[in-house]
Amino acid sequence: MHVVVFTRSTPDTAAKVDVGGNGNVTWGDAATVVNPWDEYALEEAILQAKSSSGKATVIAIGSDMHNEALKHSLAMGLDEAIRIEDPALESTDGLAYATAAAAAIKKLGDVDLVIFGKESVDVGTDQHTYMTARKLGWTMLSYVSKILEIDPAAKTIKVEKMLEEGKQIVTSKLPAVISVMKDINEPRYPSFIGIRKASKAVIPVWSLADLGAQLPAKRTQSATFKSMPVRDVKVELIEGDPEQQAKILVERLLEEKVL
Amino acid sequence: MSAVFVFIETFEGHAKNTSWEALGAGKLLASGLGIPLTALVFGENAAAIGAEAGKYGADNAIVCEDATLKDFRLESYAALLTKLVQENQPKSVVAVGTSRARELLAASAADTDSGMITDAIEMSLDGAIVKVVRPVYAGKLLSDAASTGEGTLFMTIRGRAFQANPVNESASAAVTTAAPALSEDQIASKVERFEAEVGTVNLTDAAIIVSGGRGMANNPKDAPAGTADAAVWKAQDGFEHTLKPLADVLGAAVGASRAAVDAGYIPYAHQVGQTGKNVAPDLYIACAISGAIQHQAGMRTSKIIVAINKDGEAPIFKLARYGLVGDIYKIIPALTAELKKRLGK
Numbered sequence: 001m002h003v004v005v006f007t008r009s010t011p012d013t014a015a016k017v018d019v020g021g022n023g024n025v026t027w028g029d030a031a032t033v034v035n036p037w038d039e040y041a042l043e044e045a046i047l048q049a050k051s052s053s054g055k056a057t058v059i060a061i062g063s064d065m066h067n068e069a070l071k072h073s074l075a076m077g078l079d080e081a082i083r084i085e086d087p088a089l090e091s092t093d094g095l096a097y098a099t100a101a102a103a104a105i106k107k108l109g110d111v112d113l114v115i116f117g118k119e120s121v122d123v124g125t126d127q128h129t130y131m132t133a134r135k136l137g138w139t140m141l142s143y144v145s146k147i148l149e150i151d152p153a154a155k156t157i158k159v160e161k162m163l164e165e166g167k168q169i170v171t172s173k174l175p176a177v178i179s180v181m182k183d184i185n186e187p188r189y190p191s192f193i194g195i196r197k198a199s200k201a202v203i204p205v206w207s208l209a210d211l212g213a214q215l216p217a218k219r220t221q222s223a224t225f226k227s228m229p230v231r232d233v234k235v236e237l238i239e240g241d242p243e244q245q246a247k248i249l250v251e252r253l254l255e256e257k258v259l
Numbered sequence: 260m261s262a263v264f265v266f267i268e269t270f271e272g273h274a275k276n277t278s279w280e281a282l283g284a285g286k287l288l289a290s291g292l293g294i295p296l297t298a299l300v301f302g303e304n305a306a307a308i309g310a311e312a313g314k315y316g317a318d319n320a321i322v323c324e325d326a327t328l329k330d331f332r333l334e335s336y337a338a339l340l341t342k343l344v345q346e347n348q349p350k351s352v353v354a355v356g357t358s359r360a361r362e363l364l365a366a367s368a369a370d371t372d373s374g375m376i377t378d379a380i381e382m383s384l385d386g387a388i389v390k391v392v393r394p395v396y397a398g399k400l401l402s403d404a405a406s407t408g409e410g411t412l413f414m415t416i417r418g419r420a421f422q423a424n425p426v427n428e429s430a431s432a433a434v435t436t437a438a439p440a441l442s443e444d445q446i447a448s449k450v451e452r453f454e455a456e457v458g459t460v461n462l463t464d465a466a467i468i469v470s471g472g473r474g475m476a477n478n479p480k481d482a483p484a485g486t487a488d489a490a491v492w493k494a495q496d497g498f499e500h501t502l503k504p505l506a507d508v509l510g511a512a513v514g515a516s517r518a519a520v521d522a523g524y525i526p527y528a529h530q531v532g533q534t535g536k537n538v539a540p541d542l543y544i545a546c547a548i549s550g551a552i553q554h555q556a557g558m559r560t561s562k563i564i565v566a567i568n569k570d571g572e573a574p575i576f577k578l579a580r581y582g583l584v585g586d587i588y589k590i591i592p593a594l595t596a597e598l599k600k601r602l603g604k
Binding site: 011013014016017018019025036037093094095098121122123124125126127128129130131133134135139140141142143158162163164165166167168169170171172173176181182183216217218219220221223224225226227228231233235236237238239242243245246247249250252253254256258259 | 270330333334337357358359361362364365366368369370372373374375376377378393394395396397398399400401402403404405406407409410412447448449450451452453454455456461463464466467509526527528530533534535541542551552553559562563564565566571576577578579580581582583584585586589590592593594596597598601602
């Protein structure tokens with residue numbers, strides 16, 4: 001089975017993110033990391049490729065900043081990495097991303113399963129995952145917390161999905177696109193040998209022309225960024241023994257009308 | 260005449276409460292553009308819910324009750340939404356950004372090559388252009404996004420960011436029925452079964468959240484002899500027998516920090532923060548949570564934050580309106596008792 005997983009580099013989640021003078025997003029000298037949600041997708045791609053004696057390919061769309069995430073993926077054990085970069089994809093939206101992603105999967109040709117992390121932690125979007133499935137015309141299974149069964153011969157998949165109200169057990173046909181949740185697996189750390197191998201890897205770069213993809217007209221304007229308004233609170237420390245603290249707090253919360 | 264569409268999410272034959280907030284946001288657009296507001300309701304009991312939408316400000320409702328739409332499945336729902344968008348060319352399709360609505364609107368936006376903006380917390384109109392403010396970088400920054408004013412804009416709003424329209428009991432929506440777009444044999448995915456999570460309040464809809472962190476392990480109770488991991492037992496017992504009673508008296512949902520989830524104290528579904536849920540309740544009570552930046556990102560827009568922590572220097576106190584320094588295992592039971600008394604429960 002050929003499994004494809006998408007990833008991207010994002011600022012370290014502990015980084016203090018801010019807006020620079022020219023309106024760009026800055027994160028000081030903090031490192032970029034693999035989008036935290038993608039670690040579960042990468043691990044699942046490795047596991048599923050291995051259990052079906054297939055292969056796992058990782059793709060990133062964007063500038064060479066994303067080589068970081070691709071090299072981490074290779075070091076974890078992904079078989080191949082590809083980066084898609086094109087001037088037309090700069091300041092891209094979900095629709096453009098999905099169009100390029102679907103074209104790349106079609107170019108690879110033999111893909112049975114596409115895995116995404118639940119969302120991109122930086123720009124806070126997940127629409128590209130569902131949009132990619134639609135552009136491929138494949139079934140989308142989102143918020144997967146467990147792959148219960150894959151039958152590569154019969155081309156079927158059975159998963160457990162998380163919903164707000166509980167869990168759903170769903171079966172479908174392959175090829176399919178899935179997005180995975182945090183508790184699906186325990187992502188491995190790259191091995192020392194893996195890191196050495198990945199550091200030497202030359203990652204091919206595909207353009208939209210290589211993919212034969214044409215982007216749809218852009219229907220959203222490029223976003224601009226601003227800092228969060230400072231949270232204008234002064235903490236009132238409530239002192240006393242626990243009973244007194246409780247009594248005063250309940251008074252205050254009743255005054256605030258939040259009970 | 261074109262319209263603003265609002266997707267009313269349902270579950271087991273009932274509208275989700277937050278769906279009415281989407282009609283509130285949709286009304287802002289529809290009034291500004293001078294076009295009607297149309298509620299879309301698919302699945303069990305759709306006709307009755309469509310009629311109910313009239314009381315919440317919908318001028319029209321398009322409904323479809325069909326066996327293929329009983330469970331939410333992206334294929335059947337998206338095919339129908341796409342068909343309705345192609346036939347009616349609405350200016351916008353709005354929904355609260357629940358897990359289902361996020362994927363439904365994205366799928367239809369892809370089908371129709373339309374623009375999409377997610378997680379709006381503010382919205383305004385500039386002529387035909389819709390301008391939106393949305394949190395990014397896990398709530399560390401804000402982003403200004405806008406449509407081009409052409410085509411249909413698909414937009415999800417954050418739950419609890421927009422107000423529902425006031426209920427008007429005498430108002431009604433003109434309900435029309437649509438035919439499903441797919442038949443069962445055209446749908447690849449089959450829902451085998453559903454396992455409800457019992458007794459928990461949905462974090463993203465909750466008006467009050469009580470969360471526990473790593474310090475839940477400082478439970479003074481002794482773990483039974485032979486317990487493999489005493490800290491895990493103590494924390495789990497604390498969530499169940501100390502935190503949960505407080506949540507129950509408040510009608511609150513139980514949340515947790517990543518540290519508590521990763522340590523195995525409580526399932527991941529409860530995690531608030533960057534790799535968990537983003538929440539914005541009226542009241543957020545953080546118990547034994549130090550307040551790592553990743554946790555703050557998921558809860559900092561809560562209206563009132565209360566921090567209870569034994570370490571008075573913990574970063575969470577910088578966000579809190581009220582701070583209680585002390586032992587949560589003494590303060591929480593006292594708080595639960597006081598609330599029972601004051602709220603008459």
